[in-house]
Amino acid sequence: MADITNQSLNEIIENVKTKKVSSTDLTKAYIKNIESAKKLNAFVTTTFDQALDKAKQFDNKPNFDQLLPGIPLAVKDLFCTENTKTTAGSNILNNFIPSYESTVTKNLWNNGSFLLGKLNCDEFAMGSSNETSHYGNVINPVGDQLVPGGSSGGSSSALAADLTPATIGTDTGGSIRQPASFTGTVGLKPTYGLCSRWGIVAFASSLDQAGPMTKTIKDCAIMLESMSGFDEKDSTSINKKKEQYSKNLKDNIKGLKIGIPKEYRVDNMPKEVDELWEKGKKILKDLGAQLIDISLPHTKYALPTYYIVAPAEASSNLARYDGVRYGYRSKQGKDLIEMYEKTRSEGFGDEVKRRILIGTYVLSSGYYDAYYLKAQKVRQLIKKDFDDSFTKIDAILTPSTPSSAFKIGEKTNDPVSMYLNDIFTVPVNLAGLPALSMPAGVDKQGYPLGLQLIGKALDEQKILNIGYAFEKNCGFKNEIKKWWS
Amino acid sequence: MSLDKEKIKHVAKLARISVDDAKVESLTKDLNSIFKFIEQLNELNTDKVEPLTSILNQSLRSRKDEISDGKIREKVLKNSPKENEEFFVVPKVVE
Numbered sequence: 001m002a003d004i005t006n007q008s009l010n011e012i013i014e015n016v017k018t019k020k021v022s023s024t025d026l027t028k029a030y031i032k033n034i035e036s037a038k039k040l041n042a043f044v045t046t047t048f049d050q051a052l053d054k055a056k057q058f059d060n061k062p063n064f065d066q067l068l069p070g071i072p073l074a075v076k077d078l079f080c081t082e083n084t085k086t087t088a089g090s091n092i093l094n095n096f097i098p099s100y101e102s103t104v105t106k107n108l109w110n111n112g113s114f115l116l117g118k119l120n121c122d123e124f125a126m127g128s129s130n131e132t133s134h135y136g137n138v139i140n141p142v143g144d145q146l147v148p149g150g151s152s153g154g155s156s157s158a159l160a161a162d163l164t165p166a167t168i169g170t171d172t173g174g175s176i177r178q179p180a181s182f183t184g185t186v187g188l189k190p191t192y193g194l195c196s197r198w199g200i201v202a203f204a205s206s207l208d209q210a211g212p213m214t215k216t217i218k219d220c221a222i223m224l225e226s227m228s229g230f231d232e233k234d235s236t237s238i239n240k241k242k243e244q245y246s247k248n249l250k251d252n253i254k255g256l257k258i259g260i261p262k263e264y265r266v267d268n269m270p271k272e273v274d275e276l277w278e279k280g281k282k283i284l285k286d287l288g289a290q291l292i293d294i295s296l297p298h299t300k301y302a303l304p305t306y307y308i309v310a311p312a313e314a315s316s317n318l319a320r321y322d323g324v325r326y327g328y329r330s331k332q333g334k335d336l337i338e339m340y341e342k343t344r345s346e347g348f349g350d351e352v353k354r355r356i357l358i359g360t361y362v363l364s365s366g367y368y369d370a371y372y373l374k375a376q377k378v379r380q381l382i383k384k385d386f387d388d389s390f391t392k393i394d395a396i397l398t399p400s401t402p403s404s405a406f407k408i409g410e411k412t413n414d415p416v417s418m419y420l421n422d423i424f425t426v427p428v429n430l431a432g433l434p435a436l437s438m439p440a441g442v443d444k445q446g447y448p449l450g451l452q453l454i455g456k457a458l459d460e461q462k463i464l465n466i467g468y469a470f471e472k473n474c475g476f477k478n479e480i481k482k483w484w485s
Numbered sequence: 486m487s488l489d490k491e492k493i494k495h496v497a498k499l500a501r502i503s504v505d506d507a508k509v510e511s512l513t514k515d516l517n518s519i520f521k522f523i524e525q526l527n528e529l530n531t532d533k534v535e536p537l538t539s540i541l542n543q544s545l546r547s548r549k550d551e552i553s554d555g556k557i558r559e560k561v562l563k564n565s566p567k568e569n570e571e572f573f574v575v576p577k578v579v580e
Contacts, residue, residue, distance in 0.1 A: 099560040192540050206540060235545050304523045315500065322501070324573050326564035336576050341503035353502055354515060357493070360500040361516075374526055376536035381529070383537060415515055416522050432540035 005029050005162040009071070009219035010246075012165050016070050023055040023062075023070030030072055030116060034163045036485035040139045042148075042158040044077045045085050046117035054114035066112030067226045067246075074164040076155050077118035078125055079105045079210070080199040084115065088201040089123040089133040089151075092321045092328045092347030102199025103231045104168065104210045111226040116164055120154030123349045124318065125175055125203045127151050128421045129411065132351040137408055140183060141480050142447055146405040149179030155213050156183040160480055166214045166223050170200060172207045173306055174401075174425025177437035180213055181400035181450030184439040184478035186220045186467070187213045189425075191457045192432035193238035196231035204313035205236075207306075207429040215478075217438065217467040221245035224460060240458070248461055251469040254288030258466075259393035263299035264424060266402060272443040273399045280397055280440055280451045283473050284466070292393055296385040301378050302427040303419060308362050308375035309430070314352075315359025321347060354415065383431040390456045395463055398424050400437040400450035428454055436463045439476045448478065488516050 004012060004021055015021045031048050051072050058070035080086045080098035087093045105115070122132040130138040130153025138153040140146035141161040148157040152169030156179030159167050169176040171189035180187025188211045195210040202208065212223030225245045231237045260281065265274065281291055323329035323343030330346050333339035348356070362371035389396070402423055411418040428435040434457070437450040451470075455463040490509045493516065497504040504512065558571065567574040 096564055099557075099563055232548070236539075236541055238541070238543070239546075298529075301526055301529060304525045307519060307523050308526075319501075323566060324575055325561075327566070329566035333576065336578050337501070338503075339576050340501040344501055345503040348502070353504075354512070354519075356500050356502060357496050357512070357516065358519060361488075361496045364496065364499060371523070373536055374531060376538065377531035377534040378526055378529060380534050380537040381531070383540070414518075416518055419519075419522070 005033055005165070008216045009166040009214060009222060010216065013069060013071065013222070017064045023058040024052065026070065027051050027055040027072045027116070030163060030165070033161070034117065037161055037163055039484040040141060040157050040161055041136050042120055042138050042154040042161070042163060043074065043117045044087055044089070044120050044135050044154070047084055047115050051114055051116050058112070063112060067222060068108065068111045068113035071113040071165060072116040073108060073113045074116040074119050074158055074167055075105060076121050076152050076167070076169045078121055078170050078201045079168070080201065081105055081115060081118065084118065086118065086201070087135065088125070089121045089135060090348065090352070091134040092343070093201070094134070094328060096327050098199070100199060103196035103233060104200065104227045107227050107229060108168070113226075119158055119167065122151035122153065123352050124201065124314070125151035125170055125172055126314070126351050126355055128174070128178060128418055129406070129408075130154065131408065131412055132349055134349060139484070140405050141484065142183060142405060144483065145407050146447070147182070147408055149182035149405065151175040152179050152213065156180055156185060156187075159183065159185050159213055159215065160478065161482070161484070166212065166219050168210055168223065168227060169213050170208055170210050171429065172203050172310060173429050174422040176211050176213055177425050177435060177450070177452060178401050178422060180437045181439070182405040182448065184448030184476070184480075185213060185215060186217055186439065187211065187437045188220050188224060188460070189428065189435050190224065190228060190460060191238070191434045193236050194434070194458070194460070195228045196234040196237050198231055198233040202317040204310040205317060206313060207310060217464055217471050218246060218249060220436070221249050221464050238458070243461060245461055245464055249468050250465050251472055253284065253466050253469045256289045256395065256466065257292050257393040258284055258289045259292050259294035259389055259396040261294050261296045261299065261396060261398060263296050264398040266423065269402050270443065273402060273449060276441045276449050276451065277397070277399050280470070283470055284397065287469050287473060289466075294389045294393060294396070296389060296427070298378065298381045298385050299427055302382055302430055303423055305375045305378045305382065305430060306426045307358065307419060308371050309379065311355040311359035312363050312372050313359070315356045315363065318352070318356055323347070379430050382427055386431045386433060395459075395466055396454040398452045398454065400424060400452040404443045404445065404447035404449050424452060433457055434460045434463060436467050438467045438470060439478060440474055441476060488513060488520065
């Protein structure tokens with residue numbers, strides 16, 4: 001058989017079901033790819049022996065009725081995995097071996113898949129280029145010196161390089177969609193509350209959502225169906241009937257109303273991004289959708305709001321890393337307070353420290369109203385912009401990112417320019433909405449660019465359908481040469 | 486407003502992160518540029534806006550007040566950097 005690892009998840013599942021390939025041979029094929037792709041640095045931990053055992057178990061007693069029968073999967077190293085080291089890309093968790101499994105990964109395993117390894121990411125998911133990881137930069141398979149996006153950079157890189165048939169990431173301000181856009185893959189941030197946050201290393205709890213990263217829209221539907229669902233252990237989990245996203249996938253989008261927000265045309269945006277957006281509009285229009293100009297007037301305030309809310313929540317969430325109960329402890333420090341201070345100073349990287357300090361400051365006595373309360377009010381306005389628009393439209397189409405993948409080191413000295421990379425993705429997290437990034441074309445350097453579809457809360461099926469129709473008519477093909485092996 | 490070095494040292498103290506004097510300089514520069522960016526929000530009048538405290542249209546659930554797990558001391562202590570049979574161990578706090 002031709003190389004199975006460059007097929008879509010859906011095709012691989014069909015091949016397993018029709019016994020064209022065994023789970024063991026499939027797993028071996030991915031292990032081979034991973035071993036020859038060390039240059040990409042996409043993995044922090046591999047679990048090959050365990051994966052081969054699980055594959056063998058499946059082959060001995062296969063259950064083909066599951067959604068992910070005998071499928072090996074690598075996941076972002078932010079999901080706690082029982083008895084497998086979970087670092088969150090941080091030195092402070094370099095020896096942490098959870099005694100429990102995150103709900104989302106447990107859901108994946110219950111659907112027939114098993115763990116292949118843990119994927120590199122920005123430290124505590126704070127970053128847009130995977131350059132803040134304690135475990136080193138991840139390389140984008142698209143080109144040698146390129147970042148894979150962040151924070152789910154190991155996930156996007158591994159997926160695009162055929163090191164896993166599909167994967168999952170987390171998205172607090174764009175951490176699934178921006179890396180998907182940078183690698184020519186599909187990424188979905190679900191509605192806040194659709195996937196359980198239990199067992200995911202917390203960054204900003206009112207924004208964090210786990211979601212699928214895949215090669216095709218159909219794969220995305222399969223993965224979302226497998227990972228989502230109500231969980232009692234997450235107090236913000238939404239209790240609703242499970243949907244069959246893959247079975248209900250339709251490519252008829254005739255009559256749907258697509259909003260085009262004028263505020264997403266920003267200064268200095270490369271011409272190619274604008275052209276790609278035009279191309280996307282034309283494809284949807286030709287398929288019978290109706291384009292409607294809309295306004296989301298508070299868009300420019302989304303990033304400043306995010307950089308109050310997210311660090312504030314992070315400073316509170318990351319207070320737990322004190323060197324007492326788990327994780328790294330400094331050998332220095334003559335008393336308890338000094339032990340805390342040294343542990344946190346040595347355990348956290350620069351970007352994480354920066355955000356903890358911002359968060360501590362905006363929540364400190366005398367500044368709370370000026371920053372945090374103000375941000376909560378603006379967040380309300382941003383949400384209202386979306387609510388108002390969604391009374392007259394079905395979905396919104398925008399670019400996913402203001403540029404294609406940039407070079408390693410290009411933005412590390414200027415935090416604000418790095419933050420600006422999330423300008424189109426952050427508003428969605430603040431409003432708790434679902435959004436999909438789908439590959440749509442390449443820029444003049446040949447680097448992939450994505451378009452984003454934003455839906456109403458819990459309207460994942462609709463944006464998947466639009467994406468499905470778009471994908472069939474867009475003609476994008478991710479052509480990555482395997483230069484690293 | 487702008488943050489000076491003293492203020493940053495104070496905030497670092499609150500956050501229990503020791504910061505080298507050598508690093509305070511670059512940290513001051515970075516944080517000031519970030520706060521300049523954040524303070525764009527002051528252009529907006531939000532006097533009549535209610536703060537958004539939850540994105541969900543549902544109130545938090547309550548559950549029965551009963552024990553659902555326990556007896557996992559070993560698991561809880563497993564990852565501690567320093568332990569003494571049944572306890573976490575920290576540097577001496579009382580003389």
